[in-house]
Amino acid sequence: MPRIETALTRLLGIEHPILNAPMLGAAGGALANAVSHAGALGIIAPGLDPTAIRREVTATGNARFAIGFITWQLHRNPAALDVALEARPQAIMLSFGDASPYYSRVKAAGTKIICQVQTRAMALAAAEAGADIIVAQGREAGGHGGAVRGTLGLVPAVVDAVAPISVVAAGGIADGRGLAAALALGAAGVSIGTRFVATRESLWSEARKSVLGTAGADQTLQARLFDTLNDPGWPLEFPARFIRNETSDRWYGKEAELAEVAEAERANYTAIPADDVKRRMVIAGEGLDLIRDIPSAREVVERVIAEAVSTLRHGFTLVQT
Numbered sequence: 001m002p003r004i005e006t007a008l009t010r011l012l013g014i015e016h017p018i019l020n021a022p023m024l025g026a027a028g029g030a031l032a033n034a035v036s037h038a039g040a041l042g043i044i045a046p047g048l049d050p051t052a053i054r055r056e057v058t059a060t061g062n063a064r065f066a067i068g069f070i071t072w073q074l075h076r077n078p079a080a081l082d083v084a085l086e087a088r089p090q091a092i093m094l095s096f097g098d099a100s101p102y103y104s105r106v107k108a109a110g111t112k113i114i115c116q117v118q119t120r121a122m123a124l125a126a127a128e129a130g131a132d133i134i135v136a137q138g139r140e141a142g143g144h145g146g147a148v149r150g151t152l153g154l155v156p157a158v159v160d161a162v163a164p165i166s167v168v169a170a171g172g173i174a175d176g177r178g179l180a181a182a183l184a185l186g187a188a189g190v191s192i193g194t195r196f197v198a199t200r201e202s203l204w205s206e207a208r209k210s211v212l213g214t215a216g217a218d219q220t221l222q223a224r225l226f227d228t229l230n231d232p233g234w235p236l237e238f239p240a241r242f243i244r245n246e247t248s249d250r251w252y253g254k255e256a257e258l259a260e261v262a263e264a265e266r267a268n269y270t271a272i273p274a275d276d277v278k279r280r281m282v283i284a285g286e287g288l289d290l291i292r293d294i295p296s297a298r299e300v301v302e303r304v305i306a307e308a309v310s311t312l313r314h315g316f317t318l319v320q321t
């Protein structure tokens with residue numbers, strides 16, 4: 001298989017410039033194991049519970065791995081970072097909130113720090129703080145993200161702002177054309193979320209994965225309403241992208257009304273079974289149109305690399321004049 005070498009592959013000692021995004025509830029040790037054995041870097045998102053962190057680290061087997069945290073949640077339980085560092089991950093990835101309190105601890109452990117940002121200003125702050133790798137996440141992304149910047153505009157702006165730090169593109173990338181585009185924008189690799197949720201190794205149930213194989217990105221929305229119902233601690237600046245369903249049809253555009261009845265509605269919502277995809281939040285990004293099967297994570301890595309190579313070699317003709 002051909003390889004694409006970049007500053008990211010050299011920095012992390014990996015074969016392919018691909019990370020699986022840290023995804024709470026989806027990216028466990030089994031996914032990281034498969035992604036890393038395929039030559040990319042697997043990132044687990046185990047949450048803050050020490051038992052869960054150790055369990056998912058164990059599930060990575062003998063593969064390299066990194067650990068991701070949601071930064072504003074880590075503020076509530078900073079000791080989780082020590083549990084993570086004890087497992088000697090290749091990197092710690094922090095997203096959504098001020099990561100500056102954690103840089104010195106991560107660096108003192110000899111561990112690389114990856115920071116996911118949603119604006120150029122956040123990228124500058126992460127560079128200033130000493131991030132080794134910056135993930136520029138556009139609003140096409142599945143799950144939580146910024147409301148303002150899209151991947152196509154954000155990535156080259158961040159590349160220019162933080163050079164020579166390696167920048168990884170995230171948001172809406174689900175195949176090799178996305179990787180080729182990200183490289184053309186100056187990124188050193190991609191972080192892929194939704195496409196890896198729809199693989200055999202992700203932690204989602206079959207019922208939830210099958211929605212990803214059939215819905216299209218026109219059906220996604222970016223909003224706060226599911227957080228109001230389920231996790232109101234999320235900072236206002238990070239809405240989430242999900243697939244429309246009965247719950248979002250009821251409340252989209254009526255968030256002020258929802259805020260008034262939030263407490264009662266929260267009790268109703270959290271009682272809904274997780275697999276009730278018509279009513280529960282099903283996170284997905286704009287890459288959804290490109291997902292039509294549930295392959296192994298290795299197959300995803302191999303397809304993305306093969307297609308990116310083919311796009312870069314044969315996708316256009318350079319005419320000499």
Ligand SMILES: Cc1cc2nc3c(=O)[nH]c(=O)nc-3n(C[C@H](O)[C@H](O)[C@H](O)COP(=O)(O)O)c2cc1C
Nearest residue numbers: 021023024095141142143171172192193194283285
């Ligand atoms: C199911 C799901 C859960 C996510 N959970 C997290 C998370 O726990 N921490 C995080 O930093 N990012 C999380 N994200 C966002 C990813 O880091 C990444 O930015 C996004 O998946 C990239 O866009 P894509 O889904 O279009 O590939 C999540 C994304 C998805 C799809």
